[in-house]
Amino acid sequence: MSVSRKGLKDMADKEYAYYSGCSLEGTAKEYDMSLRLVMKALGATLTEPHDWSCCGSTPAHTVDHVFAAALAARNLAIVEKMNVHTLTTPCPSCLMVLKKAHLGMTGDESFKNEVNALLDEPYEGNVISKSSLQVIYEDIGLDAIADRVTYAFPDLKVAPYYGCILNRPPDIAQFDDPENPIAMDRVISALGVEVRDYAFKTECCGAAFGVPKRAMVNELTHKVLSMAIDAGANCIAVACPLCQQNLDLRQEQVNRTMGASFNIPILYFTQIMGLAYGFSPEELGMDMLVVSADHLIRSRMPIEEYRKMKEAEAAQAKKAPKAKEAKEAAKTEES
Amino acid sequence: MRVGVFICHCGNNIAGTVDVARVAAETRKLPGVVYATNYMYTCSEPGQEEIKQAIQKENLDRVVVAACSPRMHENTFRKTVEKAGLNRYFFEMANIREHISWIGEDKELNTNKAIEAVKMAVAKVMNDKPLYSSSFKVNKRVMVIGGGVAGMQAALDCADGGLDVVLVEKSPSIGGMMARLDKTFPTIDCSICILGPKMVDVAQHEKIKLYAYSEIEEIKGYVGNYQVKIRKKATYVDWTKCTGCGACMEKCPTRNAYDHFNFGVAPTRAINIPFPQAIPKKAKIDPTFCRQFTKGKCGVCAKICPTGAINYEMEDEIVTEDIGAIVVATGYGLFDLDKFPEYGAGRYPDVITGIQYERILNASGPTSGHILRPSDQTEPKTVVFVSCAGSRDKSLGVPYCSNFCCMYIAKQAILTKDHVPDSQSYVFYMDIRSPGKGYDEFTRRAQEDYGVKYIRGRVSRIYPKGKKMVVRGADTLLGTQVEIEADLVVLATAVISAPGAANMAEKLHISYDTFGFYVESHPKLRPVETNTSGVFLAGACQGPKDIPASVGQGSAAASKVLSLFSKDMLESDPAIAQVNINACVGCLKCVKTCPFQAIKEEVLRSGKKVAKVIETVCAGCGVCTSTCPCGAIQLQHFTDNQLLAEVNAICQS
Numbered sequence: 001m002s003v004s005r006k007g008l009k010d011m012a013d014k015e016y017a018y019y020s021g022c023s024l025e026g027t028a029k030e031y032d033m034s035l036r037l038v039m040k041a042l043g044a045t046l047t048e049p050h051d052w053s054c055c056g057s058t059p060a061h062t063v064d065h066v067f068a069a070a071l072a073a074r075n076l077a078i079v080e081k082m083n084v085h086t087l088t089t090p091c092p093s094c095l096m097v098l099k100k101a102h103l104g105m106t107g108d109e110s111f112k113n114e115v116n117a118l119l120d121e122p123y124e125g126n127v128i129s130k131s132s133l134q135v136i137y138e139d140i141g142l143d144a145i146a147d148r149v150t151y152a153f154p155d156l157k158v159a160p161y162y163g164c165i166l167n168r169p170p171d172i173a174q175f176d177d178p179e180n181p182i183a184m185d186r187v188i189s190a191l192g193v194e195v196r197d198y199a200f201k202t203e204c205c206g207a208a209f210g211v212p213k214r215a216m217v218n219e220l221t222h223k224v225l226s227m228a229i230d231a232g233a234n235c236i237a238v239a240c241p242l243c244q245q246n247l248d249l250r251q252e253q254v255n256r257t258m259g260a261s262f263n264i265p266i267l268y269f270t271q272i273m274g275l276a277y278g279f280s281p282e283e284l285g286m287d288m289l290v291v292s293a294d295h296l297i298r299s300r301m302p303i304e305e306y307r308k309m310k311e312a313e314a315a316q317a318k319k320a321p322k323a324k325e326a327k328e329a330a331k332t333e334e335s
Numbered sequence: 336m337r338v339g340v341f342i343c344h345c346g347n348n349i350a351g352t353v354d355v356a357r358v359a360a361e362t363r364k365l366p367g368v369v370y371a372t373n374y375m376y377t378c379s380e381p382g383q384e385e386i387k388q389a390i391q392k393e394n395l396d397r398v399v400v401a402a403c404s405p406r407m408h409e410n411t412f413r414k415t416v417e418k419a420g421l422n423r424y425f426f427e428m429a430n431i432r433e434h435i436s437w438i439g440e441d442k443e444l445n446t447n448k449a450i451e452a453v454k455m456a457v458a459k460v461m462n463d464k465p466l467y468s469s470s471f472k473v474n475k476r477v478m479v480i481g482g483g484v485a486g487m488q489a490a491l492d493c494a495d496g497g498l499d500v501v502l503v504e505k506s507p508s509i510g511g512m513m514a515r516l517d518k519t520f521p522t523i524d525c526s527i528c529i530l531g532p533k534m535v536d537v538a539q540h541e542k543i544k545l546y547a548y549s550e551i552e553e554i555k556g557y558v559g560n561y562q563v564k565i566r567k568k569a570t571y572v573d574w575t576k577c578t579g580c581g582a583c584m585e586k587c588p589t590r591n592a593y594d595h596f597n598f599g600v601a602p603t604r605a606i607n608i609p610f611p612q613a614i615p616k617k618a619k620i621d622p623t624f625c626r627q628f629t630k631g632k633c634g635v636c637a638k639i640c641p642t643g644a645i646n647y648e649m650e651d652e653i654v655t656e657d658i659g660a661i662v663v664a665t666g667y668g669l670f671d672l673d674k675f676p677e678y679g680a681g682r683y684p685d686v687i688t689g690i691q692y693e694r695i696l697n698a699s700g701p702t703s704g705h706i707l708r709p710s711d712q713t714e715p716k717t718v719v720f721v722s723c724a725g726s727r728d729k730s731l732g733v734p735y736c737s738n739f740c741c742m743y744i745a746k747q748a749i750l751t752k753d754h755v756p757d758s759q760s761y762v763f764y765m766d767i768r769s770p771g772k773g774y775d776e777f778t779r780r781a782q783e784d785y786g787v788k789y790i791r792g793r794v795s796r797i798y799p800k801g802k803k804m805v806v807r808g809a810d811t812l813l814g815t816q817v818e819i820e821a822d823l824v825v826l827a828t829a830v831i832s833a834p835g836a837a838n839m840a841e842k843l844h845i846s847y848d849t850f851g852f853y854v855e856s857h858p859k860l861r862p863v864e865t866n867t868s869g870v871f872l873a874g875a876c877q878g879p880k881d882i883p884a885s886v887g888q889g890s891a892a893a894s895k896v897l898s899l900f901s902k903d904m905l906e907s908d909p910a911i912a913q914v915n916i917n918a919c920v921g922c923l924k925c926v927k928t929c930p931f932q933a934i935k936e937e938v939l940r941s942g943k944k945v946a947k948v949i950e951t952v953c954a955g956c957g958v959c960t961s962t963c964p965c966g967a968i969q970l971q972h973f974t975d976n977q978l979l980a981e982v983n984a985i986c987q988s
Binding site for chain 1 (some may be wrong): 677682798799800
């Protein structure tokens with residue numbers, strides 16, 4: 001009874017229908033584990049829709065747009081009945097088909113009728129779909145993300161990799177910049193972790209072509225990895241199961257076929273968040289990565305310890321010859 | 336009343352989808368109509384002759400022509416009926432081409448609609464009153480807005496023709512875009528060397544009064560009698576004292592001011608003279624960077640100026656000029672790099688625009704004509720040019736071709752080879768568009784004599800890799816992807832309308848297209864006129880144009896002004912607002928709504944306050960008539976009764 005109006009609103013705002021998608025039950029199990037932990041830590045409630053089904057992903061819309069929309073809309077219809085307004089999905093591919101179905105059906109009455117004719121329960125167009133990154137970045141916010149941090153990573157340098165469809169096409173994604181996205185950069189920076197900017201944030205990883213055209217995917221993976229390393233990164237953060245797979249699983253393949261020697265861990269951004277929040281590597285599924293991130297995990301230190309270390313460093317720097325400083329000050333005044 | 340109706344076939348334009356014979360037959364049944372016929376081309380000489388003969392033979396006193404838009408031929412037919420002895424306002428035109436035959440395919444429906452249109456015109460013409468124009472004196476001074484090459488040409492031609500010219504330029508110097516160019520295609524002659532003498536001519540011509548660093552504040556009046564308020568923007572330097580010595584610029588401690596003339600290639604001083612050949616060659620302070628304005632102290636230039644010309648207290652000044660005609664030559668703008676996120680959106684210093692590269696090539700530019708790339712001031716050995724950066728791209732709102740980029744890219748590639756002999760240039764292109772005199776030979780020369788490699792395809796992405804910029808694109812002739820590691824990338828950014836173009840058009844009461852380019856009166860036959868009489872267009876404000884075309888249009892606009900001013904008196908249009916003083920209650924709402932300030936308050940001898948229309952100023956727009964609460968103000972030739980007659984004609988059948 002004593003819950004204020006504002007409190008109610010906050011609670012309502014942080015309730016999400018959680019559509020994990022198929023990858024997160026298989027190859028990207030660790031994305032699911034880390035995301036659930038992080039969301040819980042940030043006070044967001046994720047509820048899995050009952051009896052959710054395949055989103056249709058890439059194969060469906062290459063065949064038939066109505067059929068593809070129906071596969072996605074079936075899930076949206078379930079969520080519509082759940083009495084939460086926002087659906088969140090960690091997988092960019094799921095997000096794209098869910099949003100595409102929603103926008104197609106709300107923007108075109110005849111398309112909506114065509115799709116609903118295929119469904120047992122019609123979708124009326126009342127669900128907002130957001131990527132989990134968007135929920136964390138926009139709904140939860142950078143301050144809340146920073147508040148929860150208990151561990152620091154003095155040596156970690158992360159190159160965030162967004163992949164091709166998290167922010168594209170812009171009319172459908174309606175989030176962040178399609179060419180130079182910054183949401184993940186800001187989230188990771190808010191954790192106190194150093195972020196490296198580079199040009200290949202949205203470059204193609206090869207997606208599902210790893211099966212029919214392995215050589216091509218290896219070449220693309222090689223490009224992304226080397227650009228990130230050239231930018232000084234020792235870790236790549238991702239938000240897409242397929243990107244993770246191509247960059248992580250195929251690293252050995254790239255090394256073998258292209259004479260490279262990559263050994264850079266590819267972490268879900270939620271795993272980095274989890275580590276900064278003090279969760280154990282096991283809880284975050286770190287052991288499921290192909291390229292080991294053990295050395296990075298070992299480098300983390302409690303935030304108080306890290307602050308003390310920084311203070312000591314600052315004190316050391318103060319003792320350094322003041323003459324040099326004075327000289328520099330004089331120089332700037334001259335100019 | 337005896338109305339004659341003439342239905343035009345316009346070849347197949349109308350007759351193709353309208354049964355003109357049936358329209359004529361139906362028209363004959365209308366009350367008042369004593370004669371109706373259809374004819375192949377009513378606007379032709381025999382067509383007009385037929386109207387005249389019918390007026391005589393049938394004793395017609397009103398005429399309707401159902402044909403094209405009145406914009407095309409209303410004037411033609413008004414003259415025809417006038418020659419046959421009728422008042423020119425006893426004529427109406429029904430537009431059955433643009434409004435009917437061109438837009439509908441169903442002949443039956445079109446024919447019915449055409450009959451309705453004719454009915455309306457007949458009803459209107461039967462209610463028309465005879466109107467008579469009066470004549471007024473013309474002020475034979477012309478104002479040219481914009482001091483680029485087109486405006487300068489127009490100003491010089493008018494002045495040489497004996498007219499007094501007021502030339503208004505927004506920036507501190509005349510010269511426009513051409514003054515920024517290094518060389519011109521296809522002759523590779525030095526741009527400022529051919530423009531400089533013209534600029535000097537403008538400065539020295541006794542008939543030309545130049546307002547530099549000034550903008551148009553307000554335009555009032557009508558053809559022959561405009562009053563223009565000009566805002567002389569504060570330069571903070573007294574130009575009557577400034578000698579252009581440049582001492583202030585040398586000593587100014589602010590070295591990071593944005594250089595508008597050089598499109599930001601390098602910074603300039605807060606007080607500066609834009610370029611050595613500037614006309615007028617006077618200094619100007621940029622208060623957004625000047626320390627005296629931002630920090631409240633400095634005063635270096637005031638101390639150094641040998642003539643004491645610096646005045647930090649200077650304010651904008653408004654002056655009024657009376658003139659009779661206006662030539663608009665406000666030029667164009669260019670897309671900025673921020674429009675291209677896939678090319679770095681301006682984040683990479685070595686991705687620049689074509690006009691910036693022009694400044695780098697230019698001997699009076701920031702690098703003194705040595706090609707040095709912005710990031711590290713080294714000489715680039717591989718230069719990639721990207722044409723159509725924005726142009727012909729619907730997604731960026733520029734579906735049109737920017738006209739001259741293909742040519743200037745070829746020129747810049749040739750100049751690059753001249754400056755850096757061991758360099759290699761690449762051009763990504765969609766099509767090479769070089770249809771001018773000597774133009775195609777020029778682009779061939781770039782490829783054959785200067786070894787410029789032309790790659791047909793679009794660039795998808797530009798990204799940095801070490802010190803290089805990697806340009807990735809498609810080679811659609813080879814069907815492959817290509818990546819070129821370049822030292823410098825030049826984007827031929829799209830030509831857009833000048834900043835503030837729409838605003839200027841509203842002040843001038845001329846129309847502009849969706850892109851902000853001004854619309855000429857007729858795309859083929861009246862290329863420099865606008866639909867506002869007395870206002871003419873020159874140069875790229877009407878659409879992307881190269882130098883020869885701009886100069887040609889400048890001269891054309893000048894010749895139009897000269898022919899307009901060859902008469903001492905002009906005829907006024909009698910289709911203007913008129914106040915019925917018996918019905919006017921003196922609320923004066925019309926005074927407030929009139930966009931032309933053509934209505935004023937008048938006190939009658941009885942002491943009654945009424946509205947009065949200034950006949951020469953009224954443009955006949957009709958806003959006042961819909962404002963008036965008691966129908967006391969009526970637009971002649973479009974009175975309430977006349978318009979209601981039209982409505983009744985189609986609603987009562």
